[in-house]
Amino acid sequence: MVNACRPLSLEEALVMRSREATTVFAGGSDLMVRYRQWSGVTPDFSGTVLFVGHLPELQRLDREKDTWKIGAACTITQILQAQGIPDHLKLPLLSMASPSIRNVATLGGNICNASPAGDTLPMLYALDARLTLQSRDNARTVAIADFITGPGKTILAADEILTEITIPPGDWPRVYYKKAGTRRANSISKVTFYAVARFDGDRIADIRMAFGAAAPTVVRNPAAEALLQNIDKNQVPAWLETLTTHYADALRPIDDLRSTGKYRQQTALRILAHFLRRELA
Amino acid sequence: MKIKLSFRLNGESITLATEPLKRLLDLLRDQLELTGTKEGCGEGECGACAVLIDDRLMNACLVPAAVLEGKNIITIEGYRTTAQFKILKSCFEKAGAVQCGFCTPGMLLAAEALLRQKPKPTAEEVRAGLAGNLCRCTGYNMIVEAVLLAAKEGEGLWSTPVGL
Ligand SMILES: Cc1cc2nc3c(=O)[nH]c(=O)nc-3n(C[C@H](O)[C@H](O)[C@H](O)COP(=O)(O)OP(=O)(O)OC[C@H]3O[C@@H](n4cnc5c(N)ncnc54)[C@H](O)[C@@H]3O)c2cc1C
């Protein structure tokens, strides 16, 4: 039988979580599809469902100096509408789902769902986002790249809740997001690519790039990014081949979608080439 | 397990007992006998089940009962008593935007949500606003046209609250 608990505070939710096996329910846009049965029949969750979407502690959205702290249960719509939210955070969110989904889908849910195609993930990897995981007696902060370990897999412990996402400061005048292939509830984006850059005159002062859906987890390659550092943006095309080899190794086709693996790798590399040749210069 | 739940539905306060994970869609159609909200896909893709919850467009097939506590819900049955609906209805008729009608309740509520945010939308913005609503009949152009027409004919209406 399904139990449900709608705690009134984060503390109460964490106590609940420490006592029994629970499914954390934020916006439910992944969970309601995952556990759906058929018309008229209540979705088949097992165990206790713990509703957290309404908790004020998870709804904060603050800017401290230039660091953004986003409560895990902020919806995509809330983030898009927040005062002063920079374009480099907005761009991937704008291409995520439809308005009615964005009104329920939370940032924390997108992260914990850990789909290789999650639209917020390449951005969070590229920007070195950090996650606060809280349990009744403890809190720890981890890098997003250490949090997600595989498709649908994270290091979240059974008694923890993701409470906050921290985006370190960064001035990124150049932002690019490409989503190849349409995203439907039951299919997955072919490949996603997110990049930000900052220039000093014509010189690349800093650049970050990340691929989604092209491997079991998001692919970022700091060594390849370092190659582009300090070079003149007009010289970038000359580096294309070197960069392609750097990324080709990391862009491994996803196991359970083998048939399209090759296509994904090629698409990913083509997007990279397009970005470096046409968008960056 | 059943829980007791109170919320506002189409302007009336309602208290009822239900399973916490029952979909709002089933609650509306089976328990409350409001069948204007349609089920197309049952998984968030088609928008036939769209309703307004606290003025935001949401798909009733993805919303479980437990999250409705204290919320203000508007379905097509409530919306059709408003001035905004009257304009949209006449513009949908004029533009030929209704064929089988299955998508129409969701389309109207999506149009309402859009016009409230952007009272003078471009065609592009209308398409983005209706992106979560599928129509198998019209090919969308007539629907976009209807919403643009409503923005013109109902100018000013979308800055006043839905009278519910
Ligand atoms: C029609 C449709 C279209 C979609 N389109 C897109 C798209 O274009 N791009 C995209 O990226 N996604 C898309 N999605 C997927 C989904 O909307 C997103 O992944 C969303 O961000 C999930 O958030 P949620 O709050 O609804 O998650 P939920 O369903 O509530 O939860 C998802 C998972 O995360 C866990 N969880 C949630 N919050 C927490 C927390 N605070 N702490 C610990 N665990 C937590 C849950 O236990 C669950 O395992 C789509 C879904 C649908 C139905």
Ligand code: FES
């Ligand atoms: S039935 Fe809810 S979106 Fe299709």
Ligand code: FES
């Ligand atoms: S009119 Fe038939 S689905 Fe839109």
